[in-house]
Amino acid sequence: MKQHTTRWRRTAAVLGAVALLAAACGSDDSSTPAPAPAPAPAPAPVDDTPIFDVGVTEEACEQPAAGVSNAGNGCIYLGILSDLTEGPFAPLGVLIQRGQQDFWGRVNADGGIGGFDIDIDTYTRDTKYNTADHAQAYRQIEPNILILAQSLGTPTTAAILADMDADDVLAAPAGWWSGFNFEDSTNGLILASGYSYCLESMIGLDWFDENGPRPIGSIAAVGYPGDFGGDVAEGARLWAETNDVPFTGFIPTGPNAVVGTQDAAVGAIIASGADIVVLGLGPAETAEIVGKVAASGQPLGSILFLGAGPTWNPALLQTAAAPALIGLYTNVSPWEDFTGPAAGHAAMRDAFGDNAPINQGYAAGWVWQYPIKALLEAGAASGDLTRASLRGLVDGLAVDYEGVLPATQMGGDPNVNVNRTAVIGSVSAESPNGLQTIVDGYRGTTADAFAYSAACSG
Amino acid sequence: MEILLPSIVRGLGIGSTYALLAVGFVVIYRATEVVNFAQPALMILGAYFTSWFVIGLGMPFPVGVIAAMIVMAGIGAVTERVAMRPLVGQPVFSAAMVTVGVFIVLTMVASRLIGPDILTVGDPWGLERVEVGGFAVFQIDLAKIVISLGAISAVGVLLKRSRIGLAMRATSLDQETALAQGVNVGRMFSLAWAMSAGLAALAGMLIGTGAGGIEATTALVALKALPVIIVGGIDSIQGSVVAGLFIGVAESLTRTYQPEYAPWLGANFDVVVPYLILIVGLMVRPYGLFGTPEVQRV
Numbered sequence: 019m020k021q022h023t024t025r026w027r028r029t030a031a032v033l034g035a036v037a038l039l040a041a042a043c044g045s046d047d048s049s050t051p052a053p054a055p056a057p058a059p060a061p062a063p064v065d066d067t068p069i070f071d072v073g074v075t076e077e078a079c080e081q082p083a084a085g086v087s088n089a090g091n092g093c094i095y096l097g098i099l100s101d102l103t104e105g106p107f108a109p110l111g112v113l114i115q116r117g118q119q120d121f122w123g124r125v126n127a128d129g130g131i132g133g134f135d136i137d138i139d140t141y142t143r144d145t146k147y148n149t150a151d152h153a154q155a156y157r158q159i160e161p162n163i164l165i166l167a168q169s170l171g172t173p174t175t176a177a178i179l180a181d182m183d184a185d186d187v188l189a190a191p192a193g194w195w196s197g198f199n200f201e202d203s204t205n206g207l208i209l210a211s212g213y214s215y216c217l218e219s220m221i222g223l224d225w226f227d228e229n230g231p232r233p234i235g236s237i238a239a240v241g242y243p244g245d246f247g248g249d250v251a252e253g254a255r256l257w258a259e260t261n262d263v264p265f266t267g268f269i270p271t272g273p274n275a276v277v278g279t280q281d282a283a284v285g286a287i288i289a290s291g292a293d294i295v296v297l298g299l300g301p302a303e304t305a306e307i308v309g310k311v312a313a314s315g316q317p318l319g320s321i322l323f324l325g326a327g328p329t330w331n332p333a334l335l336q337t338a339a340a341p342a343l344i345g346l347y348t349n350v351s352p353w354e355d356f357t358g359p360a361a362g363h364a365a366m367r368d369a370f371g372d373n374a375p376i377n378q379g380y381a382a383g384w385v386w387q388y389p390i391k392a393l394l395e396a397g398a399a400s401g402d403l404t405r406a407s408l409r410g411l412v413d414g415l416a417v418d419y420e421g422v423l424p425a426t427q428m429g430g431d432p433n434v435n436v437n438r439t440a441v442i443g444s445v446s447a448e449s450p451n452g453l454q455t456i457v458d459g460y461r462g463t464t465a466d467a468f469a470y471s472a473a474c475s476g
Numbered sequence: 477m478e479i480l481l482p483s484i485v486r487g488l489g490i491g492s493t494y495a496l497l498a499v500g501f502v503v504i505y506r507a508t509e510v511v512n513f514a515q516p517a518l519m520i521l522g523a524y525f526t527s528w529f530v531i532g533l534g535m536p537f538p539v540g541v542i543a544a545m546i547v548m549a550g551i552g553a554v555t556e557r558v559a560m561r562p563l564v565g566q567p568v569f570s571a572a573m574v575t576v577g578v579f580i581v582l583t584m585v586a587s588r589l590i591g592p593d594i595l596t597v598g599d600p601w602g603l604e605r606v607e608v609g610g611f612a613v614f615q616i617d618l619a620k621i622v623i624s625l626g627a628i629s630a631v632g633v634l635l636k637r638s639r640i641g642l643a644m645r646a647t648s649l650d651q652e653t654a655l656a657q658g659v660n661v662g663r664m665f666s667l668a669w670a671m672s673a674g675l676a677a678l679a680g681m682l683i684g685t686g687a688g689g690i691e692a693t694t695a696l697v698a699l700k701a702l703p704v705i706i707v708g709g710i711d712s713i714q715g716s717v718v719a720g721l722f723i724g725v726a727e728s729l730t731r732t733y734q735p736e737y738a739p740w741l742g743a744n745f746d747v748v749v750p751y752l753i754l755i756v757g758l759m760v761r762p763y764g765l766f767g768t769p770e771v772q773r774v
Contacts, residue, residue: 103587104692109594243743270743275693277744278700279686281486282731289736302594302688309687313603315612333594336531338602339687376593 067092068132070403073164079137084123084369092134094394094403096122097163098142099155099178100170100192105147106273106300109331110379111170114192115142117383118167120369125391132398138167145170149177160185164405165390168192168383172246175208182207186405188393188412190386194218194327194352196249197473199432206412209389212352212423213437215246215326216474217465219253219296221440222324222350224462226294227261231319236264238290240283240307241298243270250298250326252474260464266290273300280306287311287321296324301331308347309339323347331377332452335445344445351441353422354458355381355451360421362388374450385422392417433470438462481611483732484725489617491724492624496679497701498708498716499628500672506648506711507668510571514555515676516698517582522548522677523597523684523694524589530598537598541681545674552673553666555582560669561662587692594691597684620682625717627678631671632713644668648711703754709767718765719757723750 079093098118101111122136130136141163143155152174156166160181166189169175175191175198182189183205196214197203213221219239227234239254241247251268258265267290271283280303287295288311295311297304308323323346330349334340356366356374358381366384375381396411397403413429427435439459446454497515504512525547529540559578563571601616608618635641646654647664655661676698683697684690704723708715731746738745763769 103584106691106693108587108692109591112591272744272747273693274686274688275691275696277747278697278727279490279731280688281728282735282744282746285732286735302686302691302694304688305594306686306688309603313605313614331594333689336596337594337687337689338596338599338685342603 066401068398068401068403070164072405073162074134074403079135079140081137081139082135083119083121083126083138086123086126087135088126088130090133091130093137094131094134095141095163096136096138096165096167096390097156097159098138098168099145099152099159099166099174100142100168101147102142102144103146105145106275107147107170107328109301109333109377110328110382111192113375113377113379114168114170114383114386116370116375117366117380117385118387120366120380121384121387121391122167124365124369131391131394132403134398134403145174147171147174149174153177153181156181160187163187164403165189165393165408167387167390172197172249173244179204179207186409188390188405188409190390192382192386193246194249195246195473196252196475199436199470200473201429203473206409206429209386209393209412209428211386211389211417211419211426211437213440214253214474215249215298216253216256217436217438217468217470218326218350218352218440219250219324220257220465220468221438221460221462222296222348222442223254223257223294224464225350225440225442225457225460226322226324226348229456230294230322232293234261234263235293236266236291237294237296238266238269238287238292239296239298240269240271240287242272243268245298246326246328247298248475250296254296256468256474257464260468266292271299271303274303274306280310283307284310284314288314288316293320294322294324296326297329298326299329301329301334304329304347305334305337305339305343309337309342312339312342312346319346321346325349327351327378327382330453332450333376335447335452340447344447347445349443349445349453351378351443351453352437353381353385353419354441354455355453357450358422358458360419362420362422365420378451381422385419388419388422389415389417389428436470438465478611479732481609482613483728485608485613485617485621487725487728488721489614489620489724490728491721492621492717493679493682493720494700494704494724495717495720496624496627496675496682497698498704498720499631499713500675500679501701501705502711502713502716503631503672503675504668505705507644507665508560508571509568510560510575511705511710512669512672513572513575514578514582515672515701516695517579517586518548518552518673518676519680519683519698520586520690520692520695521551521582521589521680522673523680523690524586524595525677526597526681526684527595527690531596537600540598541678544681545677548677549670549674552669552671552676555673556666556669561665564662564665583692583695586695590690590692594689595684596689597681599681599685601685603687616685619685623678623682627675628713628717631675635713640667700750703750703757705764706754707757707764709764711768712764712766715764715766723753726750726753
């Protein structure tokens with residue numbers, strides 16, 4: 019009797035193990051009831067849960083975005099490689115991250131995507147705008163993430179592209195390098211939003227030439243070489259070449275933490291004789307240059323400045339350069355900031371509250387997530403959230419930005435699909451973000467006509 | 477002259493700030509024989525507290541600056557008591573490495589305090605200029621020269637003329653003998669750190685007067701003081717002043733004239749000038765312009 023009982027138990031255990039294995043191989047849905055260890059075949063449960071591999075789990079999120087989770091949902095882990103403490107773009111990076119958290123918190127509050135909530139915090143790493151740190155942190159979080167929701171910076175992102183290619187990891191960049199628009203440069207791994215720095219310069223110069231106090235006589239560009247400043251400068255050079263205006267050259271400089279002061283750039287700007295200077299710098303450096311040029315005794319307004327997205331921070335209105343910035347600086351942005359009129363802006367305000375963020379990072383972090391959301395929804399609809407499958411869905415992916423940007427199609431021909439609209443703003447102490455919109459959705463003739471067939475800078 | 481004089485004044489301005497930072501290094505080195513790599517972090521924290529007192533709490537600028545120096549002096553003394561005192565008697569290399577750790581910790585604290593903001597210190601000079609010898613120079617450059625050299629002179633007088641200064645000098649010469657003579661050596665260590673941190677706070681305020689304000693990364697500017705203390709002599713206040721001013725002026729003149737006369741050297745060549753001077757200085761006079769030659773019997 020005892021021997022018979024043991025054999026029965028063994029048989030039951032083997033059957034149970036087979037059933038569990040079958041359940042594990044056949045379904046990824048933790049909510050599906052485990053098949054009973056009965057010998058008779060039961061009808062297969064209907065399962066609409068997408069298949070997945072890396073960065074997606076059946077278990078609930080460790081840290082669901084904004085603390086919002088849905089019972090029974092699995093988790094999609096998104097990674098962030100940002101500049102959050104010490105780097106030159108930390109003031110922006112902190113709020114970019116916050117914008118992303120709120121964006122995905124809203125998605126979770128709406129039930130998640132395809133039966134999964136989003137976790138954007140567990141694999142957030144501060145890489146301090148350091149290329150080596152960025153590459154190392156990528157290797158650390160890669161085994162656990164589906165997509166990089168943020169890779170901040172041009173050189174830092176370029177440093178991990180080869181690894182991303184091998185791993186089939188897609189990324190939303192925090193930046194607008196023109197190379198992000200081209201498959202040659204990124205193997206289609208980057209989900210860029212808005213224009214590029216190169217187009218930004220052209221659009222800004224188009225606006226200045228048509229609406230500024232005088233037609234542009236000559237142009238100089240100042241920026242960080244090998245970084246976004248190079249792309250900004252190349253856009254300015256291309257605009258000058260197209261419009262037969264002298265381009266006096268690119269004036270390379272560095273962050274104040276490296277070069278100490280912008281006196282050299284100030285001297286070079288004045289010596290260049292340019293009447294408009296396109297800036298591709300950090301905010302503190304922008305304020306020092308604009309302030310010192312204004313204080314150098316040049317005739318008022320003889321040198322005007324055009325800034326790229328990351329050059330502005332409303333805190334500059336507290337600096338000694340504020341009067342100069344108000345008089346001489348014009349900002350070009352890819353989209354309206356937090357206070358804009360679109361449905362996406364209203365959603366930002368619902369998430370953040372009435373007090374506007376202290377810089378444009380929040381809105382940027384939010385907007386950069388729309389392509390990822392569209393991609394995950396497309397993946398869920400196709401029943402496949404594996405990395406390789408998502409990568410295959412990028413080309414032709416339609417992205418709805420809730421009115422913050424015109425609806426856009428990813429991939430394809432950048433010359434056709436890349437957004438070429440900009441928001442032109444002047445400095446205003448009354449506005450929450452320090453910028454007063456002059457025109458939204460501006461399109462420039464030179465930028466529109468530009469044959470966008472390759473990255474402007476390498 | 478129209479370009480030369482303002483360039484020299486700018487160089488003297490930033491050079492005197494380097495000197496102020498360098499004196500902070502020297503004061504601690506003389507007391508403890510440790511190079512304090514935490515000085516940049518003390519500087520940026522000093523700038524933060526200046527901003528907090530002047531902009532945040534609305535104190536008059538001079539009061540806010542002095543309050544920030546006092547707070548930083550306290551932080552310096554506490555740092556010495558907590559992080560450095562247990563290392564007395566250990567190799568100075570170990571102590572120097574601990575100051576690197578202190579630098580990292582305090583920099584992180586400064587980063588958290590400053591956050592995503594750009595801070596200003598509420599100084600009265602801004603971008604105003606003044607005529608000197610018929611040439612317009614920035615008021616802030618003159619302020620840097622006057623304030624830095626004034627503070628350094630005060631430290632010099634304190635060390636030379638006061639009983640505390642005498643005790644500190646005795647400690648720097650021979651700790652055991654000073655102890656035998658009734659000098660509270662531990663207190664002298666704390667005092668050196670407090671004095672150094674106060675000077676760093678003052679330097680932070682001066683660096684923070686830039687038109688672009690200050691960020692956490694501004695701390696790295698203080699590393700320019702390292703070539704200054706090596707060239708001037710690591711135990712010489714006089715050397716710090718001379719080397720600081722020399723390096724500041726050399727940097728400024730390079731910034732002004734190199735792009736025109738030696739563009740082949742590339743952009744921002746002025747950044748490497750302090751380190752070139754450092755290399756040449758080490759080759760010519762390894763113990764610095766005014767440093768004490770060290771002879772070791774082997």
